[in-house]
Amino acid sequence: MPYEREAVRRAVGYTPGKQPASSDVVKLNTNENPYPPCEAVMRALRELPADALRRYPSPFADAFRATAARMHGVASDEIVAVNGGDELLRLAITTFVDPGAPIGILEPSYALYRVLAELNGSPVVGVPLAADWTIPGEAVRVFAGAGVKLVLVVNPHAPSGVLAPAAVLRELARSLGCVLVIDEAYVDFVDPARGHDTIPLVREYDNILILRTLSKGYSLAGLRFGYGIGQRALIEPMLTKTRDSYNVDAIAQRLATTTLEHRHAAEGTWRRVRAARDALAGSLGELGLPSPRSESNFLLAAVPERSSAAEVCRALEARGVLVRHFGAPRLEDKLRITVGTPEDNARLLAALRDILPTPR
Numbered sequence: 097m098p099y100e101r102e103a104v105r106r107a108v109g110y111t112p113g114k115q116p117a118s119s120d121v122v123k124l125n126t127n128e129n130p131y132p133p134c135e136a137v138m139r140a141l142r143e144l145p146a147d148a149l150r151r152y153p154s155p156f157a158d159a160f161r162a163t164a165a166r167m168h169g170v171a172s173d174e175i176v177a178v179n180g181g182d183e184l185l186r187l188a189i190t191t192f193v194d195p196g197a198p199i200g201i202l203e204p205s206y207a208l209y210r211v212l213a214e215l216n217g218s219p220v221v222g223v224p225l226a227a228d229w230t231i232p233g234e235a236v237r238v239f240a241g242a243g244v245k246l247v248l249v250v251n252p253h254a255p256s257g258v259l260a261p262a263a264v265l266r267e268l269a270r271s272l273g274c275v276l277v278i279d280e281a282y283v284d285f286v287d288p289a290r291g292h293d294t295i296p297l298v299r300e301y302d303n304i305l306i307l308r309t310l311s312k313g314y315s316l317a318g319l320r321f322g323y324g325i326g327q328r329a330l331i332e333p334m335l336t337k338t339r340d341s342y343n344v345d346a347i348a349q350r351l352a353t354t355t356l357e358h359r360h361a362a363e364g365t366w367r368r369v370r371a372a373r374d375a376l377a378g379s380l381g382e383l384g385l386p387s388p389r390s391e392s393n394f395l396l397a398a399v400p401e402r403s404s405a406a407e408v409c410r411a412l413e414a415r416g417v418l419v420r421h422f423g424a425p426r427l428e429d430k431l432r433i434t435v436g437t438p439e440d441n442a443r444l445l446a447a448l449r450d451i452l453p454t455p456r
């Protein structure tokens with residue numbers, strides 16, 4: 097006799113990428129930063145006072161929010177700290193979407209969106225991305241017509257890495273009569289030369305909620321720390337009502353604050369990842385695995401027509417290289433490959449040369 101709610105029983109659940117116990121693999125499957133967190137963070141961890149553990153943490157993560165607010169040029173009460181960006185997605189649904197009310201997403205994108213919608217009993221209104229992974233013009237009309245209460249957009253897009261300009265998101269926010277979550281999990285890897293910045297949109301629109309995480313750009317996926325940025329009226333109900341009272345722990349708060357204070361150290365890793373990304377895209381292209389222009393720390397590479405992406409994924413794993421394959425429409429013939437160190441990427445390329453039939 098199942099006791100769980102109907103929506104829970106029907107939900108499929110999210111399948112995370114493999115986290116092997118062995119460190120002897122080239123791990124290019126879960127978009128982690130290949131470089132370690134900065135030295136100041138490791139020092140803060142070693143020097144953690146016992147009282148930080150004995151006492152409850154700051155309930156609102158005050159020190160972190162003040163630091164993040166300064167960095168982004170917003171007010172502290174326009175920031176909510178969360179236990180990983182994933183928690184902000186769940187909070188946004190709990191806060192802004194009545195159970196059963198529809199949620200809009202662009203397809204394909206981060207698989208967790210659909211899982212969280214299902215758990216809320218919310219039908220998903222999916223708008224397919226254009227062939228070049230851009231947001232189609234009719235998206236607003238479809239979302240508005242279906243009466244969605246929340247729209248989730250990941251930018252740079254996952255899993256393609258393609259960046260939508262801020263002007264496109266601005267137009268979406270202006271025309272939608274509901275909350276727009278801009279999931280910027282990978283925004284740190286955008287080439288600064290693009291001048292991409294959505295934070296000013298928060299001043300203009302009261303329905304924009306920006307998601308940031310320390311998991312990718314700041315090499316802290318294991319810490320579980322992210323935050324949301326939006327106008328006070330949007331942030332306040334999450335800060336004071338829907339969030340768990342102590343949702344971010346004392347260790348995480350300290351390390352996250354130190355991390356933002358030493359942002360320039362992480363910037364060095366972003367520069368290296370961007371250089372490795374562009375080099376890897378070129379080498380994969382030469383091997384017959386083209387990918388769209390990525391502004392993220394991964395590439396969505398199409399395998400040659402005569403190969404199966406699922407088989408190539410398995411063959412890579414057998415050679416100690418983990419990448420990700422999704423069995424979803426438009427993704428079956430592709431591999432999502434996290435950009436590693438130049439050495440990681442070289443091992444991937446060597447394994448691929450070994451696996452793929454030599455082109456005639």
Ligand SMILES: *Cc1c(COP(=O)(O)O)cnc(C)c1O
Pocket residue numbers: 127179180181182183206250254279281308309310311312317320321322
């Ligand atoms: C990684 C990721 C997140 C958030 O991850 P956390 O580790 O929970 O901070 C959110 N959205 C997308 C698309 C991601 O890839």
